Amino acid sequence: MPKIPVPKIPDAVVPPPLRKPAKPGAGGTPKGQAPEDLKTAPERQSHGDKLLDRGKEAPIDALAWVDQRLAASGFLTGMLYRKVPKGTNWFYTLGSATLFAFIVQAVTGVFLAMYYTPSATQAYHSIAHINNDVPLGQLVHGMHKWGSSVMVILIFLHMGRTFFFGAYKYPRELNWVIGVVLLILTMTMAFTGYLLPFDQRSFWASIVGININGTGPVVGPYLSDFLRAGPELGATTLSRFYAIHMLLVPGAIIALIGAHMYLVVKLGTTAPPWVRAERPKVAAPTAALDAGANGNGRVNGHRVDGAPVDGEGNGSL
Ligand code: HEM
Numbered sequence: 001m002p003k004i005p006v007p008k009i010p011d012a013v014v015p016p017p018l019r020k021p022a023k024p025g026a027g028g029t030p031k032g033q034a035p036e037d038l039k040t041a042p043e044r045q046s047h048g049d050k051l052l053d054r055g056k057e058a059p060i061d062a063l064a065w066v067d068q069r070l071a072a073s074g075f076l077t078g079m080l081y082r083k084v085p086k087g088t089n090w091f092y093t094l095g096s097a098t099l100f101a102f103i104v105q106a107v108t109g110v111f112l113a114m115y116y117t118p119s120a121t122q123a124y125h126s127i128a129h130i131n132n133d134v135p136l137g138q139l140v141h142g143m144h145k146w147g148s149s150v151m152v153i154l155i156f157l158h159m160g161r162t163f164f165f166g167a168y169k170y171p172r173e174l175n176w177v178i179g180v181v182l183l184i185l186t187m188t189m190a191f192t193g194y195l196l197p198f199d200q201r202s203f204w205a206s207i208v209g210i211n212i213n214g215t216g217p218v219v220g221p222y223l224s225d226f227l228r229a230g231p232e233l234g235a236t237t238l239s240r241f242y243a244i245h246m247l248l249v250p251g252a253i254i255a256l257i258g259a260h261m262y263l264v265v266k267l268g269t270t271a272p273p274w275v276r277a278e279r280p281k282v283a284a285p286t287a288a289l290d291a292g293a294n295g296n297g298r299v300n301g302h303r304v305d306g307a308p309v310d311g312e313g314n315g316s317l
Contacts, residue, residue: 088269093156103144112141118239156183198238
């Protein structure tokens with residue numbers, strides 16, 4: 001098997017060796033030679049070397065400065081090194097994959113917003129301009145368009161994982177409810193984003209979507225009126241969808257993902273249903289009582305001293 005080269009650890013992050021000061025007269029450095037660390041001692045370094053050393057340590061110093069004020073490293077260490085249950089597997093990556101898809105959507109969306117014009121007369125042309133003229137425009141637009149489907153698929157798979165692993169049960173009900181709201185908001189993003197190119201397909205698909213919303217009980221008609229923002233789908237609808245897609249829903253999603261992640265870290269994740277919880281070791285007096293309650297004087301097949309055996313002292317008359 002080919003050997004994988006080990007990456008070099010930057011000197012700046014390697015702590016200086018801790019040395020015990022040598023006893024006077026004890027061996028170590030041969031006579032007449034300066035010890036190794038004295039040769040490189042700061043007072044022997046040239047001004048340029050000192051500056052270089054300071055420069056190398058600058059990023060770490062800056063991080064330490066921020067950390068002293070935020071105390072973030074304790075939180076990050078706790079979060080990144082937290083224990084996960086036995087049996088944790090690839091299905092547990094679906095939540096992080098959904099998060100990654102959301103981040104891709106947010107980043108590509110920011111770049112698209114730099115060139116997109118939310119006007120009924122210019123929206124279509126601005127998208128054509130992004131695709132045809134802007135450097136990497138077609139790639140970024142494609143990532144955002146296909147990424148929306150990826151996020152919807154991932155969120156459903158993640159929801160399925162949490163459902164089938166029973167992660168919606170106590171004490172994670174609130175995280176499930178937050179997840180349901182995140183699902184609705186993600187669907188809202190996909191729906192409102194679809195109108196933005198303002199071509200024939202997005203126009204007619206949005207009419208269908210708004211009409212479906214209108215069939216909902218009680219609030220349905222109000223919801224479709226709100227979405228259409230007028231008697232017909234037109235310029236006002238586009239402005240409304242744009243505001244929902246760009247401002248309202250992303251803000252809510254970011255806040256809710258924050259709450260969702262907080263609860264994941266605070267409560268930990270659920271073990272897969274096929275991993276059985278280990279029985280805590282039973283203390284001797286309880287073992288005796290347990291064995292008595294079994295009526296056979298045994299715990300896990302072993303005889304327990306002092307435990308009443310079958311039919312003896314079992315409360316039975
Ligand atoms: C933007 C959408 C979402 C993101 C970014 C997200 C992210 C995450 C992440 C990273 C985890 C921890 C790792 C894992 O179990 O995969 C998690 C756990 C969880 N999520 Fe989500 N999630 C989202 C949507 C949802 C939805 C739609 C539901 C359900 C309706 C949901 C319910 C849960 C539950 C119950 C847990 C705890 C899992 C456990 O304890 O094992 N999440 N989520």
